[in-house]
Amino acid sequence: MSLASTISDPGVTAGRRTKLREGLEDLDALLVTRAVNVRYLTGFTGSSASLLVTADADVLRTDGRYVEQAAEQSPDLEIAVDRGDEWLAKRLGPGVRLGVEDHDLPWARVRQLEAAVEGVVLEPAGARVERLRQIKDSGELSAIAQACRITAETLTRVLAAVQPGTTEREFAARVEAGFRDAGAQDRAFATIAAAGPNGARPHHEPTDRAIAAGDLVTVDCGALVHGYAADMTRTVAVGAPPAEQRLIAVHDAVRAAQTAGIEAIVPGATAGDVDAAARSVLADAGLKDAIAHPTGHGLGLEVHEQPILRSGGVATLQPGMAVTVEPGAYLPGIGGVRVEDTVAVTEVGATVLTVATSELPFR
Ligand code: ZN
Ligand code: ZN
DSSP: OOHHHHHHOHHHHHHHHHHHHHTOTTOSEEEEOOHHHHHHHHOOOOSSOEEEEESSOEEEEEOGGGHHHHHHHOTTSEEEEOSSSHHHHHHOOTTOEEEEOTTTOOHHHHHHHHHHSTTOEEEEOOSHHHHHHTSOOHHHHHHHHHHHHHHHHHHHHHHHHOOTTOBHHHHHHHHHHHHHHTTOSEESSOOEEEEGGGGGSTTOOOOSOBOOTTEEEEEEEOEEETTEEOOEEEEEEESSSOSSTHHHHHHHHHHHHHHHHHHTOOTTOBHHHHHHHHHHHHHHTTOGGGOOSOSEEEOSSSSSEEEEEOTTOOOBOOTTOEEEEOOEEEETTTEEEEOBEEEEEOSSSEEESSOOOOOOOBO
16 A cells, blocks of 8 residues: 555544544534544545534535545545535534534634534534544554655755855755655745854744854754654754854753653653653753743644643653654854754654754764
């Protein structure tokens, strides 16, 4: 089977819906309205999509633009074509307890649904599909691994060629062109390239600032393969050793923190354990106040998914999860360092999927 078919084959997506149905005892039906969740459960990638899951039938709704695509991508499903809620009114009656994705549904939409289906009882169903999505199957892991391979190879190649004078924007464009040349579907998110003092901003948008000799440059990027993301960051010195000497020690500390975070990943460890392992290394290096974000996050169809590896996080790590480990230290006005890898959680620990050195070479 091709990679594409192991990810969204009707047999695979039907299995996911079965798992979802098993957890529905408290409801008569579930209405899935997040497009990414519909995609996970049906293989349908159109932007107009919702899915009704009941005890004995699943119905995929889309609009006229996507009828053909829906039939092709989800041949096993009944397809309703509707821009409104009549399809629901037809299938649900008074007293039906209908779970909705309350974490994503605007209040106005809740009121619309209540008005559309007479007597329906809407229940907040929470992030059930997102919880299922935390554990990847083998097809999903293959897609993530391929995205990670492309990302690591591309970033290594682009970093090796970077020279003073290159702008942040050019740098980001080279990375993204490299992804496409290597066969990726797209970039998973807009590449971050932050040179010199801009590195102090974790989510800096690339500018026309030319990289100067002695700048530290942080590049955060990820390829997309069959809808699945990779996420990786390296910080390197360009042209000369860092002009800000202090950043050499910061880079060492961030790398050590990342190693500690990855080593803390074992099935049964909590998200908070991993965060604490990385955070304590930074704190010991005097960088407690330079930390600006959690240590990592799950990823898959979205770049940021559960579990978030944050301070006090109670989520338990399990085999089949894919998460990032990305400690960083940010010194306003001076610069910053982040080192990020995507790893797969296995029965015995973590396997790094974005394999590339994180040393601080001078380019
Ligand atoms: Zn990242
Ligand atoms: Zn990340």
